[in-house]
Amino acid sequence: MADITRRNFVKLGALSAGMVALGESSLGASVLDQKGVKYDQEYDVVVIGSGFAGLAATITAAEKGLKVCMIEKMGRFGGNSIINGGLFAVVNSPKQKAEGVQDSIELYLKDMLKAGLNMNHTDNLKVIAARSADALKLTEKCGAKYYEKLSHLGGHSIPRTYLTSTASGAGIVQPMLGYAEKLSNVTLKNRTKFDDFIADDSGRIVGVVIRENYKFDMKALDDHAENKTGETKYIKARKGVILASGGFCRDTFLRNMQDPSIPLECDTTNQPGATGEVIMKALELGAVPVQMSWIQWGPWASPDEKGFGTASNFNINATFRYGITVDTKTGKRFMNELADRRVRSLAMFNVIGQDQNYPINICDQAAVDKIIPDLTAKALASGVVKKFNTLDELAAAYKMPAAELKKTVEAYNGYVTAKKDTEFGKPVHGVEGVQINKPPFYGTRGVPKLHYTMGGLKINDKAQIISTKTKKPIPGLFSAGGVNGGIHGASRLGSCSIPDCLVFGMVAGENI
Amino acid sequence: MKQRAQNIFVALCLSLCFTLLPLTLKSGEVTSSSPDLKGRETVTMTQEFKEKYPLKRVHAKLSLECLFCHDGQGNNPEAFKAVREKTCLECHGSKEKIAQRLDFIGKPNPHNSIHDGTRLSCDECHYEHKASINMCAECHEKEIATNMWMRKTP
Amino acid sequence: MKLKLFIFLSIGIGIGLIFSLVTYYGLHKTSDQKFCVICHEMDPMVVAYREDVHGGAGKLGASAKCVDCHLPHDNILKYIYTKARNGVVEGSIHLFGDPSKIDWIEKRAHRESFVFDDGCLECHGNLLSTQTSSKQAQKMHKHYQSLKGTDKEIHCASCHIDAGHQNMRNTLNYYTPEFEIMKEQMKEKKSEIQEKYQHYGIQKEK
Numbered sequence: 001m002a003d004i005t006r007r008n009f010v011k012l013g014a015l016s017a018g019m020v021a022l023g024e025s026s027l028g029a030s031v032l033d034q035k036g037v038k039y040d041q042e043y044d045v046v047v048i049g050s051g052f053a054g055l056a057a058t059i060t061a062a063e064k065g066l067k068v069c070m071i072e073k074m075g076r077f078g079g080n081s082i083i084n085g086g087l088f089a090v091v092n093s094p095k096q097k098a099e100g101v102q103d104s105i106e107l108y109l110k111d112m113l114k115a116g117l118n119m120n121h122t123d124n125l126k127v128i129a130a131r132s133a134d135a136l137k138l139t140e141k142c143g144a145k146y147y148e149k150l151s152h153l154g155g156h157s158i159p160r161t162y163l164t165s166t167a168s169g170a171g172i173v174q175p176m177l178g179y180a181e182k183l184s185n186v187t188l189k190n191r192t193k194f195d196d197f198i199a200d201d202s203g204r205i206v207g208v209v210i211r212e213n214y215k216f217d218m219k220a221l222d223d224h225a226e227n228k229t230g231e232t233k234y235i236k237a238r239k240g241v242i243l244a245s246g247g248f249c250r251d252t253f254l255r256n257m258q259d260p261s262i263p264l265e266c267d268t269t270n271q272p273g274a275t276g277e278v279i280m281k282a283l284e285l286g287a288v289p290v291q292m293s294w295i296q297w298g299p300w301a302s303p304d305e306k307g308f309g310t311a312s313n314f315n316i317n318a319t320f321r322y323g324i325t326v327d328t329k330t331g332k333r334f335m336n337e338l339a340d341r342r343v344r345s346l347a348m349f350n351v352i353g354q355d356q357n358y359p360i361n362i363c364d365q366a367a368v369d370k371i372i373p374d375l376t377a378k379a380l381a382s383g384v385v386k387k388f389n390t391l392d393e394l395a396a397a398y399k400m401p402a403a404e405l406k407k408t409v410e411a412y413n414g415y416v417t418a419k420k421d422t423e424f425g426k427p428v429h430g431v432e433g434v435q436i437n438k439p440p441f442y443g444t445r446g447v448p449k450l451h452y453t454m455g456g457l458k459i460n461d462k463a464q465i466i467s468t469k470t471k472k473p474i475p476g477l478f479s480a481g482g483v484n485g486g487i488h489g490a491s492r493l494g495s496c497s498i499p500d501c502l503v504f505g506m507v508a509g510e511n512i
Numbered sequence: 513m514k515q516r517a518q519n520i521f522v523a524l525c526l527s528l529c530f531t532l533l534p535l536t537l538k539s540g541e542v543t544s545s546s547p548d549l550k551g552r553e554t555v556t557m558t559q560e561f562k563e564k565y566p567l568k569r570v571h572a573k574l575s576l577e578c579l580f581c582h583d584g585q586g587n588n589p590e591a592f593k594a595v596r597e598k599t600c601l602e603c604h605g606s607k608e609k610i611a612q613r614l615d616f617i618g619k620p621n622p623h624n625s626i627h628d629g630t631r632l633s634c635d636e637c638h639y640e641h642k643a644s645i646n647m648c649a650e651c652h653e654k655e656i657a658t659n660m661w662m663r664k665t666p
Numbered sequence: 667m668k669l670k671l672f673i674f675l676s677i678g679i680g681i682g683l684i685f686s687l688v689t690y691y692g693l694h695k696t697s698d699q700k701f702c703v704i705c706h707e708m709d710p711m712v713v714a715y716r717e718d719v720h721g722g723a724g725k726l727g728a729s730a731k732c733v734d735c736h737l738p739h740d741n742i743l744k745y746i747y748t749k750a751r752n753g754v755v756e757g758s759i760h761l762f763g764d765p766s767k768i769d770w771i772e773k774r775a776h777r778e779s780f781v782f783d784d785g786c787l788e789c790h791g792n793l794l795s796t797q798t799s800s801k802q803a804q805k806m807h808k809h810y811q812s813l814k815g816t817d818k819e820i821h822c823a824s825c826h827i828d829a830g831h832q833n834m835r836n837t838l839n840y841y842t843p844e845f846e847i848m849k850e851q852m853k854e855k856k857s858e859i860q861e862k863y864q865h866y867g868i869q870k871e872k
């Protein structure tokens with residue numbers, strides 16, 4: 001993404017204009033009629049996508065005795081799920097019982113609705129809350145392991161988050177892939193891309209058009225439009241198709257259509273294949289789009305490296321928690337460093353403005369002493385986080401007014417002592433008294449990056465996709481996970497995507 | 513006296529023969545010919561093709577031929593298809609073996625990583641006829657750029 | 667006259683035999699890893715060798731000696747010369763040089779100059795004619811033969827980079843880690859193997 005030039009983006013604009021023109025001339029042919037189709041392969045169920053949602057759907061459907069084919073367009077199985085942080089919110093979980101934490105479906109809904117600005121579809125939320133413990137069991141059956149203790153994440157009123165033993169979503173994806181591989185009625189195909197639906201006379205989805213031996217082109221501006229590799233095959237799905245193709249943070253065209261305020265060249269934490277062609281095909285079919293323009297920024301990233309990088313974990317654990325974020329021009333704070341992702345990102349963009357005035361995240365040695373040494377070592381070695389003996393040195397390095405910065409730090413330290421931030425309302429009572437005064441000091445430039453698309457397709461409590469035409473489920477079509485919308489409303493709380501993906505993957509597998 | 517020296521010389525030569533004989537016997541076996549295994553197809557490697565489809569340094573050193581990898585794909589390099597990992601592993605053993613050989617890379621070992629285990633296809637990163645890439649750099653740009661985790665992908 | 671010739675011949679043969687025997691014993695006694703390790707800087711190599719089938723890690727426990735692979739076998743004079751030369755060179759490095767400066771990992775790029783095909787073929791001679799090895803092996807060994815004697819000649823070690831020393835690069839890394847972040851872990855591994863292979867003359871670090 002980083003090496004795309006403006007000139008190329010002009011080309012991309014022309015390209016998408018071309019796509020629109022093409023669409024116009026072929027209106028109506030949004031789905032292939034089964035009559036003319038000669039099938040190359042037959043299954044009961046075809047699952048599109050190999051992340052949490054696709055895997056849960058595949059395993060659940062297969063264990064019912066159905067013959068399942070799971071396809072993945074990338075060479076790598078696992079999508080965003082395999083690079084994810086491994087944080088998994090479970091309501092009424094065994095660990096909550098063990099730790100004496102009182103949770104309830106109502107409390108979970110309350111937390112989600114607060115972050116989601118009450119835009120969330122509670123019918124979906126209730127299913128997730130009620131079934132998240134089942135989803136946990138499914139992962140454990142496949143061999144997933146979790147850390148001993150629960151984590152307490154921002155926006156959750158109590159601890160309810162499990163963390164995989166490898167601190168990555170791969171700690172769930174790998175065991176599930178291994179489990180699925182062993183099921184004799186499951187076929188896993190990577191480098192296989194979904195291109196189109198096949199329907200029968202009644203409008204029921206009965207198959208898909210795919211391309212095998214598809215090689216995703218990392219260098220293409222718009223892989224979906226440009227890439228012609230692979231051999232087309234027609235696949236029958238006797239019972240139906242489950243969409244589990246994830247969100248569309250890497251889809252420049254679609255995200256720009258939804259929210260033109262998102263800079264075309266902005267970086268994201270998502271994998272290169274997180275594009276929206278499956279969503280767009282479903283929309284063509286008549287699926288209801290929900291809250292497509294609500295796209296989440298992760299405020300913890302760095303402009304000095306690609307993607308999630310080494311800075312994000314450092315900021316999440318050290319600077320935001322035990323430190324401050326200041327405007328480079330003024331040396332002053334401008335936000336509650338522990339507000340939700342949306343609030344922080346908006347505030348940061350305000351400061352960044354038109355002249356890329358990236359704010360500086362700052363903490364001291366006392367903060368660093370609180371976190372896993374590995375995180376700091378990596379961030380320092382990569383050069384993204386820098387170490388300074390004094391605040392003056394830090395200010396000089398980032399061309400900040402030193403006197404102002406010292407005043408800001410002094411004021412903040414006062415709030416920590418008073419256990420109350422009267423300026424921005426940061427919950428400083430939770431920072432264990434850590435002030436910014438123990439050298440050396442650490443600084444890093446901050447920028448929000450695209451992280452999650454809250455919008456997508458609307459499903460009912462059986463994971464069936466709702467149609468604009470009939471206002472009823474589209475027969476033979478299910479979806480789960482990041483491809484769906486409206487579940488998290490305006491802002492997704494941390495660790496709430498994994499249960500969403502797994503639960504609705506299971507539900508789709510059960511109902512197909 | 514002269515005679516004597518001559519005889520000693522003969523004796524020494526003989527003694528050397530004793531030592532050498534078994535060795536020469538053994539080396540005789542080496543040159544026995546083996547059956548011709550080359551397929552029916554052959555590719556005439558023009559300079560143009562050589563420049564268009566250069567081999568990796570290590571493979572070039574072994575003088576590998578097109579059809580070693582593009583077996584059964586005819587004899588027109590323009591029509592060859594990319595090979596999948598099965599072909600690579602015919603020489604390189606198994607992914608597990610490769611992961612084990614590079615165990616010293618530790619946790620970031622891309623052949624057995626926390627994210628993918630041994631599941632990645634070789635050609636996610638390793639290319640033969642053009643420069644290889646490093647897929648990990650998608651998210652771990654700095655760790656890769658600074659050689660903190662591993663070197664340039666061969 | 668005839669008798670004289672006969673006597674001289676017998677004496678000659680006798681001397682020859684004794685000479686052979688002494689050479690044989692001398693060479694034999696100085697051919698295994700326990701002797702070589704006295705002068706040669708080769709702890710990581712010994713460990714990797716002991717982990718390998720060639721070092722007795724196979725089911726039968728049979729093993730090859732250092733010199734079986736690392737000295738030329740096509741000509742006894744070359745054999746003795748190379749052995750003596752290596753002895754002197756490496757012995758002096760051991761005594762007067764700084765062996766810790768040697769980049770063993772880099773040296774592996776020149777492995778064809780210190781692994782001798784005829785040594786391999788001594789045991790694996792039938793490889794080049796056998797039908798029992800895999801099709802792929804047959805294909806590549808045929809390739810090997812077709813290049814023999816040309817300017818593109820390749821050697822056993824060109825492809826079999828680890829033969830004789832299982833996962834050689836790992837063991838070398840225990841002694842000189844290639845990656846800073848692995849330093850501590852490699853140190854631990856090193857003391858583990860030093861413990862395990864002490865009885866093979868591997869030095870335990872203070």
Ligand SMILES: Cc1cc2nc3c(=O)[nH]c(=O)nc-3n(C[C@H](O)[C@H](O)[C@H](O)COP(=O)(O)OP(=O)(O)OC[C@H]3O[C@@H](n4cnc5c(N)ncnc54)[C@H](O)[C@@H]3O)c2cc1C
Pocket residue numbers: 048049050051052053054071072073074077078079080081082083084085086087088089169192193194195244245246247269270271273274275277278308451452480481482483494495496497498499501
């Ligand atoms: C860096 C990072 C960290 C995160 N950490 C957390 C966390 O700790 N906790 C949490 O709850 N959430 C987290 N998230 C969010 C969460 O990981 C994702 O929302 C979740 O993985 C989505 O899962 P999924 O199964 O819906 O889609 P994915 O896992 O993205 O899988 C979808 C797959 O479908 C494939 N696909 C797309 N189009 C096609 C097509 N046309 N044909 C075939 N295949 C196709 C994609 O290539 C992809 O592999 C994180 C996200 C990121 C990026």
